[in-house]
Amino acid sequence: AQTVTQSQPEMSVQEAETVTLSCTYDTSENNYYLFWYKQPPSRQMILVIRQEAYKQQNATENRFSVNFQKAAKSFSLKISDSQLGDTAMYFCAFMGMDSNYQLIWGAGTKLIIKP
Amino acid sequence: DAMVIQNPRYQVTQFGKPVTLSCSQTLNHNVMYWYQQKSSQAPKLLFHYYDKDFNNEADTPDNFQSRRPNTSFCFLDIRSPGLGDAAMYLCATSREGGGAESNQPQHFGDGTRLSIL
Numbered sequence: 001a002q003t004v005t006q007s008q009p010e011m012s013v014q015e016a017e018t019v020t021l022s023c024t025y026d027t028s029e030n031n032y033y034l035f036w037y038k039q040p041p042s043r044q045m046i047l048v049i050r051q052e053a054y055k056q057q058n059a060t061e062n063r064f065s066v067n068f069q070k071a072a073k074s075f076s077l078k079i080s081d082s083q084l085g086d087t088a089m090y091f092c093a094f095m096g097m098d099s100n101y102q103l104i105w106g107a108g109t110k111l112i113i114k115p
Numbered sequence: 116d117a118m119v120i121q122n123p124r125y126q127v128t129q130f131g132k133p134v135t136l137s138c139s140q141t142l143n144h145n146v147m148y149w150y151q152q153k154s155s156q157a158p159k160l161l162f163h164y165y166d167k168d169f170n171n172e173a174d175t176p177d178n179f180q181s182r183r184p185n186t187s188f189c190f191l192d193i194r195s196p197g198l199g200d201a202a203m204y205l206c207a208t209s210r211e212g213g214g215a216e217s218n219q220p221q222h223f224g225d226g227t228r229l230s231i232l
Contacts, residue, residue: 035220043225044223044224044225044226045158045205045207045223045226046223047220047221047222050220089155091157091158102160102163103160103221105157105158106157107156107157108155108156108157110155
């Protein structure tokens, strides 16, 4: 069975700093998808970034980038020039090709950006 | 803007009194999901519809039912809510069509926070 582990329950950094959230996963599949979702307090869950396992190039979306290490089964999220609006729960999620559309979620990391 | 809309944002019901939560979408996605999320935890999938095909998770209580009368709407019915059912309920959609469209990310609504008195 697939599992997703986020080992940092909570992190805090100063505004404008760079922060990296860790995520590791376990699977026997070779093709799959990985996601980072952001959930601000009392607000909507939104997709931050998505990575296909068959792509070697790390995905980037503006200030957000990932370090995808397939052999190590690691999928960390780097937030550059952090902003107050980045304060949120961040969830790492896995979806296998034969998953019947199910996301396997990590426990989440609460990120606090301090002014 | 195309979106996933959940009504109401907050719902209060009495212990044992049936309650229905609603979700609508303008994305024309063929897959719709219902999740339960308790405080600071990851969402837990209750069930999903692929078009009209209903897929129930093995550990979803019988107390929870769902209806999808058409592509745009999906309902979550809780027949006899208990105190343990107090949670945020999230609706999500995705487009699954095989090939390049496979495994598209899920789009979430704002959620309905359910309280049980």
